[in-house]
Amino acid sequence: xxxxxxxxxxxxxxxxxxxxxxxxxxxxxxxxxxxxxxxxxxxxxxxxxxxxxxxxxxxxxxxxxxxxxxxxxxxxxxxxxxxxxxxxxxxxxxxxxxxxxxxxxxxxxxxxxxxxxxxxxxxxxxxxxxxxxxxxxxxxxxxxxxxxxxxxxxxxxxxxxxxxxxxxxxxxxxxxxxxxxxxxxxxxxxxxxxxxxxxxxxxxxxxxxxxxxxxxxxxxxxxxxxxxxxxxxxxxxxxxxxxxxxxxxxxxxxxxxxxxxxxxxxxxxxxxxxxxxxxxxxxxxxxxxxxxxxxxxxxxxxxxxxxxxxxxxxxxxxxxxxxxxxxxxxxxxxxxxxxxxxxxxxxxxxxxxxxxxxxxxxxxxxxxxxxxxxxxxxxx
Amino acid sequence: xxxxxxxxxxxxxxxxxxxxxxxxxxxxxxxxxxxxxxxxxxxxxxxxxxxxxxxxxxxxxxxxxxxxxxxxxxxxxxxxxxxxxxxxxxxxxxxxxxxxxxxxxxxxxxxxxxxxxxxxxxxxxxxxxxxxxxxxxxxxxxxxxxxxxxxxxxxxxxxxxxxxxxxxxxxxxxxxxxxxxxxxxxxxxxxxxxxxxxxxxxxxxxxxxxxxxxxxxxxxxxxxxxxxxxxxxxxxxxxxxxxxxxx
Numbered sequence: 001x002x003x004x005x006x007x008x009x010x011x012x013x014x015x016x017x018x019x020x021x022x023x024x025x026x027x028x029x030x031x032x033x034x035x036x037x038x039x040x041x042x043x044x045x046x047x048x049x050x051x052x053x054x055x056x057x058x059x060x061x062x063x064x065x066x067x068x069x070x071x072x073x074x075x076x077x078x079x080x081x082x083x084x085x086x087x088x089x090x091x092x093x094x095x096x097x098x099x100x101x102x103x104x105x106x107x108x109x110x111x112x113x114x115x116x117x118x119x120x121x122x123x124x125x126x127x128x129x130x131x132x133x134x135x136x137x138x139x140x141x142x143x144x145x146x147x148x149x150x151x152x153x154x155x156x157x158x159x160x161x162x163x164x165x166x167x168x169x170x171x172x173x174x175x176x177x178x179x180x181x182x183x184x185x186x187x188x189x190x191x192x193x194x195x196x197x198x199x200x201x202x203x204x205x206x207x208x209x210x211x212x213x214x215x216x217x218x219x220x221x222x223x224x225x226x227x228x229x230x231x232x233x234x235x236x237x238x239x240x241x242x243x244x245x246x247x248x249x250x251x252x253x254x255x256x257x258x259x260x261x262x263x264x265x266x267x268x269x270x271x272x273x274x275x276x277x278x279x280x281x282x283x284x285x286x287x288x289x290x291x292x293x294x295x296x297x298x299x300x301x302x303x304x305x306x307x308x309x310x311x312x313x314x315x316x317x318x319x320x321x322x323x324x325x326x327x328x329x330x331x332x333x334x335x336x337x338x339x340x341x342x343x344x345x346x347x348x349x350x351x352x353x354x355x356x357x358x359x360x361x362x363x364x365x366x367x368x369x370x371x372x373x374x375x376x377x378x379x380x
Numbered sequence: 381x382x383x384x385x386x387x388x389x390x391x392x393x394x395x396x397x398x399x400x401x402x403x404x405x406x407x408x409x410x411x412x413x414x415x416x417x418x419x420x421x422x423x424x425x426x427x428x429x430x431x432x433x434x435x436x437x438x439x440x441x442x443x444x445x446x447x448x449x450x451x452x453x454x455x456x457x458x459x460x461x462x463x464x465x466x467x468x469x470x471x472x473x474x475x476x477x478x479x480x481x482x483x484x485x486x487x488x489x490x491x492x493x494x495x496x497x498x499x500x501x502x503x504x505x506x507x508x509x510x511x512x513x514x515x516x517x518x519x520x521x522x523x524x525x526x527x528x529x530x531x532x533x534x535x536x537x538x539x540x541x542x543x544x545x546x547x548x549x550x551x552x553x554x555x556x557x558x559x560x561x562x563x564x565x566x567x568x569x570x571x572x573x574x575x576x577x578x579x580x581x582x583x584x585x586x587x588x589x590x591x592x593x594x595x596x597x598x599x600x601x602x603x604x605x606x607x608x609x610x611x612x613x614x615x616x617x618x619x620x621x622x623x624x625x626x627x
Contacts, residue, residue: 221427223436234440262439266427273423276416304586308419310404311590313412 005207008196009341010074017049028161041186050189050329058160067192068152069110075194087144090119092127126361129368152192170253189329193337208372218365290353410597425614469532498574520620538596542610
């Protein structure tokens with residue numbers, strides 16, 4: 001099997017950086033009423049600035065496809081390989097611009113990549129890792145010499161005020177506080193990240209060798225935690241397409257993005273479970289990891305569980321955690337790629353350093369991990 | 381809502397401040413291995429508890445006072461019988477394990493007070509004292525108790541640490557996660573004192589537990605036995621919670 005390297009990165013963050021106080025003027029105050037939960041949720045997630053692909057009138061300024069294309073172009077602008085020598089395009093997102101066909105087709109057209117193999121991965125945060133693993137294995141198996149992997153996310157269109165105003169028969173409209181429906185409104189924002197994979201390292205500068213990728217999903221054991229498509233009402237089994245009209249589904253709140261907040265603890269704990277499992281399987285040697293890039297920041301983990309990891313000899317010292325979540329926002333699937341891009345450009349990684357990446361997805365509890373080694377142009 | 385969002389049961393701001401605040405013990409390699417295994421058994425146990433019907437109702441907000449009485453009436457037998465297997469485990473420890481024996485005995489004293497508190501909670505929740513006093517074990521409690529007595533009767537049953545890990549862990553979860561939610565949904569106070577009583581001195585408990593683990597984990601065989609007992613206890617505890625007989 002061939003070694004595979006991340007040889008270039010790029011991102012696209014639309015529009016200006018939006019501060020906490022500006023967020024509601026972009027997404028809009030529902031029925032003209034400021035939210036009573038916004039400040040509390042923002043304080044808890046610690047995010048300071050983020051970006052949106054909609055303007056203050058909630059009009060789309062850039063599509064999800066266009067963000068992916070911009071990130072892909074930036075990544076290829078920094079690469080030594082011309083785009084016509086890239087044989088595969090893998091694209092991940094929670095929701096493309098069209099329900100069908102898959103987003104990769106549109107991004108391929110936008111980038112003008114002729115006759116490439118395409119892969120669309122659709123889930124939530126971990127869809128990026130699904131697309132990346134598909135591309136990584138294709139290169140490992142010598143199917144292609146290079147693959148462009150792009151993760152892009154545009155939740156602003158789901159979170160704008162008009163969505164909530166139209167849901168007149170939803171749990172959101174019926175309650176004074178509907179934490180589960182409002183939680184993600186103040187968490188997520190837009191952006192795209194791109195990685196170029198090749199079977200040889202960059203001729204100049206640094207590359208990341210992908211050493212392994214692993215994932216475990218716990219959907220067999222746990223209920224849905226984050227979703228769009230059902231109303232969130234007790235005993236309602238219909239999903240959005242089962243209503244007579246899409247208008248009915250929207251009115252009932254079946255098109256709103258929801259998080260069952262009480263279940264959220266489990267994704268953090270299951271993330272720890274996979275981390276320890278990797279230790280037991282001999283893949284994860286925490287003492288040899290130099291940087292820990294996690295889609296959640298360390299403050300989301302309970303101190304007791306972090307202390308326990310320390311006691312068990314597999315802790316991660318605070319100085320090894322690195323994230324740009326607080327300045328770039330939580331961009332879901334795109335977040336790890338956006339993190340890797342800024343990390344390589346600003347953190348001065350050294351040849352031989354090892355990086356552990358972790359992307360949990362609360363949707364139905366998927367945990368994904370990747371291990372990278374920083375290499376020079378000789379691949380070592 | 382108290383102004384903070386709890387992730388993993390702890391308000392995040394508080395969690396951020398507490399990182400690295402506690403003393404972390406230096407454990408031997410076998411004890412570290414045991415702790416990693418126990419951590420995974422615990423996380424799996426908590427994951428699988430989510431789908432236990434009675435507990436799922438806590439998440440969904442449909443948990444009622446009748447559910448609470450049903451929970452207490454089904455827990456009592458295990459708590460009562462707990463004193464028996466704890467005492468048995470203590471008497472199975474020889475002189476080389478006297479430290480462990482003392483710890484277990486101290487624990488037995490606490491347990492003894494537990495079930496009278498539980499009975500009072502049941503009465504406060506609108507139940508008749510007679511009902512809870514005359515209650516036998518459910519299917520899960522029967523299996524749970526039989527296994528605990530069998531393990532406690534072995535010479536030097538150090539694997540009881542695995543059982544303690546699960547039972548104490550759940551006690552802490554009851555105190556920090558369930559109790560407040562139960563009182564909130566049942567709109568009644570004084571029905572979870574048995575659960576909250578367990579929450580005290582948690583950090584001391586952990587430090588003592590680490591010390592014991594370090595002492596008994598002398599090889600991989602012991603570690604595997606501790607893990608196995610933790611796994612069985614987790615499974616049987618869940619069975620007990622799934623097999624909730626009617627009040």
